[in-house]
Amino acid sequence: MSQDPSPNAPVNPAWQAAQYVxxxxxxxxxxxxxxxxxxxxxxxxxxxxxxxxxxxGNSTQxxxxxxxxxxxxxxxxxxxxxxxxxxxxxxxxxxxxxIAQWKDGPFDVMLANAVLxxxxxxxxxxxxxxDCLAPGGSLAVQTPDNLDEPAHQLMRxxxxxxxxxSSLRGTERTAxxxxxxxxxxxxxxxxxxxxxxxxxxxxxxGGAPAIVEWFKGSALRPFLAKLDxxxxxxxxxxxxxxxxxxxxxLADGTVLLPFPRLFVVxxx
Numbered sequence: 588m589s590q591d592p593s594p595n596a597p598v599n600p601a602w603q604a605a606q607y608v609x610x611x612x613x614x615x616x617x618x619x620x621x622x623x624x625x626x627x628x629x630x631x632x633x634x635x636x637x638x639x640x641x642x643x644g645n646s647t648q649x650x651x652x653x654x655x656x657x658x659x660x661x662x663x664x665x666x667x668x669x670x671x672x673x674x675x676x677x678x679x680x681x682x683x684x685x686i687a688q689w690k691d692g693p694f695d696v697m698l699a700n701a702v703l704x705x706x707x708x709x710x711x712x713x714x715x716x717x718d719c720l721a722p723g724g725s726l727a728v729q730t731p732d733n734l735d736e737p738a739h740q741l742m743r744x745x746x747x748x749x750x751x752x753s754s755l756r757g758t759e760r761t762a763x764x765x766x767x768x769x770x771x772x773x774x775x776x777x778x779x780x781x782x783x784x785x786x787x788x789x790x791x792x793g794g795a796p797a798i799v800e801w802f803k804g805s806a807l808r809p810f811l812a813k814l815d816x817x818x819x820x821x822x823x824x825x826x827x828x829x830x831x832x833x834x835x836x837l838a839d840g841t842v843l844l845p846f847p848r849l850f851v852v853x854x855x
Contacts, residue, residue, distance in 0.1 A: 621729045626779065626852070633696055634656075636659055637691070639689075640662065640686065644673075659680070660682070687712070690719060691719060694724055697716060697727070699727070701731060717776045738844070742802070755810055779852075781850075783849075786847040787847075790841045791841065
């Protein structure tokens with residue numbers, strides 16, 4: 588898979604499919620683990636499934652492979668991502684949608700892989716999604732749980748630099764919750780709730796610039812979107828320097844990126 592190792596390579600602050608899929612194999616592994624954990628629905632076929640935050644369709648492909656006979660719907664807030672998903676999987680329906688407002692159903696399976704962390708008010712959001720399930724259906728969610736990792740801590744520290752602090756004020760990420768928040772919230776509405784946390788160690792070729800490339804497809808986007816070209820280049824240069832200190836390269840030039848993720852499978 589091709590990667591541009593330059594930290595100052597052009598950045599499209601929108602949800603750009605090409606940037607996201609630079610690390611498609613690594614980003615798809617958690618969704619494979621998540622879909623495999625969805626319990627089998629007995630006594631009836633799975634007829635309708637939805638991939639919320641489908642991105643370029645890699646997660647939809649995993650979901651559709653398990654439920655080959657189901658009607659498949661993919662949703663994303665980015666037209667670029669939806670276009671990429673349609674090109675990849677033309678046999679399925681993909682729509683642009685604001686998940687914060689969306690409601691439909693009933694669905695037998697709802698997948699939300701690495702998307703709900705972008706949305707606030709999970710105390711309201713998750714029950715609303717459960718309401719979209721058919722009886723016995725499952726909501727399967729994976730969210731990055733890495734705000735305390737050095738990559739995110741350094742992102743916030745660099746953003747506080749006086750050179751661009753005024754432009755980036757208010758870009759802080761939505762607060763994350765842990766298992767003790769989601770379990771009681773969902774157990775009151777569901778017959779079964781399964782929660783676990785996994786840390787993946789992704790070996791990336793190219794050292795610190797490879798880690799920067801990874802986050803340019805996700806967590807860096809809101810920061811970069813608020814900067815002009817010159818400020819963006821300076822921000823990325825400073826961030827890359829700090830990342831190199833926190834994530835030293837191995838002897839072969841590879842760098843290991845630890846990436847914790849929280850998984851939730853709630854069955855109505």
